[in-house]
Amino acid sequence: MQATRVLLELAGNVVLLLWGLHMVQSGLTRALGADLRRVLGAGLRNRWTAFLSGMGITMLLQSSTATGLMVTGFTATGLVSLMPALAVMLGANVGSTLIVQLLAFDVSHVAPVLLLGGFLAFRRGGKTRSRDLGRVGIGLGLMLLALHLLLATIAPAENAPMLQRMMGMLTSDPLVAVLLAALLAWAAHSSVAAILLIASLAGGGVISPQAAVAMVAGANLGSAVNPIIEGPGGDGGNPAARRLPVGNLVNRLIGCILVVPLLEPITAGLQMLSPDATRLAANFHLLFNVALAALFIGPLPWFARLLVRLFPERIAVSDPAAALYLDRSALRVPHLAIANAVREALRMADTVDAMLRGALDVLHSDDRKRVQEIRRMDDVLDRLHDAIKRYLTQINVEDLDERDSRRVSDVLTFTINLEHVGDIVDRNLMEAASKKIRRKLSFSSEGAAEIAGMLERLSETQRLAAAVFVSGDLRSARALMREKEVIRDMETLATEAHFARLRAGRTESVETSALHLDILRDLRRINAHLVAAAYPVLDQSGELLPSRLKHGTTWA
Template sequence: MIFPVTLIDLAGAIALLLWGAHMVQTGVQRAFGPRLRSILGGALRNRPWAFLAGVGVTALLQSSTATGLMTAGFAASGVVDLVPALAVMLGANVGTTLVVQLLSFNVAAASPALIFVGVLMFRRESSTQARDLGRVSIGLGLMLLALRQLLELMTVYEDAPSLRMLLGAVSTEPVVDVLLAAGLTWAAHSSVAVVLLVMSLAARGVVPPDAAFALVLGANLGASVNPVIEGPAGADPAARRLPLGNLLTRLLGVSLALAALHPIGRFMVTIEPDNARAVADFHTLFNLVVASAFFPFLTPYAAVLRRLLPQRIDPTDPSQPLYLDPSAKETPIVALGAAAREALRLSDVLQEMLLGASEALVKGDRKLIAQTRRRDTVIDRLDTAIKAYLTSLDPEELSAIDHRRLNEVLTFAANMEQAGDVVVRNLLPHIAKHLKRGSAFADPERAELKAMMDRLGGNLRMAASLFMTEDPRAARLLADEKIAFRETESKATMRHFETLRAGRLEDARTSALHLDLLRDIKLVNGHVVASSAYPVLERSGELLPSRRTAN
């Protein structure tokens, strides 16, 4: 068989292996994602539990990157300390070896059964979780099928001079092997798949044991590169402590193992004559040794990382996203959580705009109007960034619950942005007109405007809280607030008409402006209510169609 066809066959088998690993990971995320995140967050209290949680969660997800993203989110928000977060990553690195250990045994015969059962669960079960578990079963079956195909290909082509020449060239230098496997792991985003590929090559003697071990070291190194390279540009350096700390532990471990590769190789071959099993055992042993070496020194190691990457003190551009990590897109539950945290920043900026508008009205300071107007640019840019981030997620990777949450985040962000537009285009111009005229509101009118602005600020805080809790009781309370704003507007309208009938033209101009301001406040409140109360009420069947458009 000609050499190009050999490469195509290998590429197809490797692609099937990668796709199987991808299906297992996404299936587990869909079925148990929120529970795994809760377990991981609860375990981040001390180092031993954090380490065990990292092992278990990663063994299920088959991705230390996914575990690292969840942990990085906790660490970046200050919920957990850096020390237990580093312990999680040590456990995650060990957890990736468990699947490799399982698949290193002769379990290829189970492939058809796993695929058959998985298809039945996916096609016939109405339960969402059962369908996700069916996806996991199909993925495992495809991985076993790919491994069997790789072994068969190696049997057919192991004596092909062209393949021997290519693999022989890259097997002579361990450093080249490390760099090659690291690059492949970075591109594939799966150290499990790369190590399984190395096992297949070693099982047929296509690569010698020392070269196979060097490739395994490269796969371990490549798995820690992704979070560092793909982290958000311009983020607080403190957010990079965890991924960089994980990379440095791997880099030091790989360097020491590479220096002692020959004696380690002889030892591994002596205790395990089966080359495939020797590769799996070396992979596990390497990560256990690195974890054991660093675990007692995590506290001083964390202190070094804090000095290397101090928290940014200088104020950043408020319009720049803080939580939209591009590398989190591979883990939908993490990406949605990041987008929700970013969306809450919109409510904070809108709160500042309302406070600025209220103070400008009370103090008569036109500079406050200009400052408040500039904050609308912050809302617009953050809203655009959130929408671009969420719409770039692969819909196929999202469960029904994920799709619902994505729509809720988009709804919240859109209403915050529209409320900001009302403040800039309606409320602030009316305040500026009031200040330009130099007219004075009567004491009852001034008190009413202040009371409604204060009430609007309270509703905005309630909406932000409801966006996270999704409590139907709070949703009903927030929705009922529209009644109070509508009644206030109706009373102000009646007073304005009475002033017109009395022929008090100067008072009528002031009352008209007062009415315009109340209507603007009511319109902002309508967007605040729609941002978080309506999605919760609609889901519970309590939202009337007429209320979706009523202001």
């Protein structure tokens, strides 16, 4: 029972240590995150400054993982090459050892001061940064308190022979000790917490000094496993994203391979330096990472090239929502910029066509996955429309003549209408399709044919609208305008036929009446947005009436 109680208390104290560490990291990231990223970015000029930057920032954040996330972001966006990024991780690993060196001293008497000061800053701080730094103070206080409780829990361990025997069995084999510590560091997501626990166990005599050395090496290895498992590059991602975490893991793995055969002489040397078992674990942690940094800092360029070869860049599939033709250098020549915007607008037209044809597929198949695909296409439309709009508004108005100004207006109007069509398909048609699938409803064969006929006609109308937009052909514009009457007549006939089926008591028509009528109305709205592409051409030719009101009508 005593061994069980000690293990439970150890687990609780480790959780308190981890929570304090989390508060320090989150508080510093919120208070100084932008400044730290700026310092790190400035330090990535070469491997030496990168090493120092990684060491300094890790000492502040108390986490080499947090530093690694920052530099991974730089490498993922191509802002920095792999070699200085690897140097940052070497520095981060050394920085984490300096944290352990500091916390290994008995500074528990400072914990109340940090807790009180942090609490007052957090509750009374008028500025956000003051509150965040207060959070840091509370976190540091909790860490020191947790370490004090760990030592207090482990101190009577000599009175728990079962615990000592169990830990002795687990750590008698160096390889098992390495793996056990690696598992502990992986589970805790923190090498600092794992090594402080190992130092506490060694100081309390629960594990031997030789086992402590092996476990410190294992804890370094385990903390490098998390980015491999949880980081980018998996599940079909870009393998290049794994270069940095794999490089860091290889660094730690080589260190463990070198340490295990030399455990006895390493332990003897450390005991000559300091007989205190707690300091022995902290000192080896420092020696381990400094030695690996010295070993790897020289051949880093070669090592980086090897990682690039092992994890080649995967050519990403082009983002359908990324603008392809909006060349900013063409903004100085308005007519070229407008032509680029027209090409991008045609990509929007192609997306609308795909959405209309997809809606027809959903009508026949009731495929939930297809519904989600069509809804994602609306996001593509939104992003393309936003890109075109921002691009055209960057053209200097003074450089536009009357014709160019009118064409800019036409492009914006066309893309707005296409974006509205996408919204109707997404929010109305796909919502109706989802309800139909969810409730397991079926249109009557005649009703389904009416909706399918209107969708097929709209797909043809969309292609005609794109042709009118590009060519400005008057005859095509007239044909497009006539589509308004065609769709209106189709809607009227379909509505009348639907009511006839309702009067006849057709079960399918009764169950889907609201959906059926909503879809017919939405298809007519889509047609109105597509037909609008004819208005500029007809207006310029003088064939568009200024008003649909009868002449001579007055309003009171």
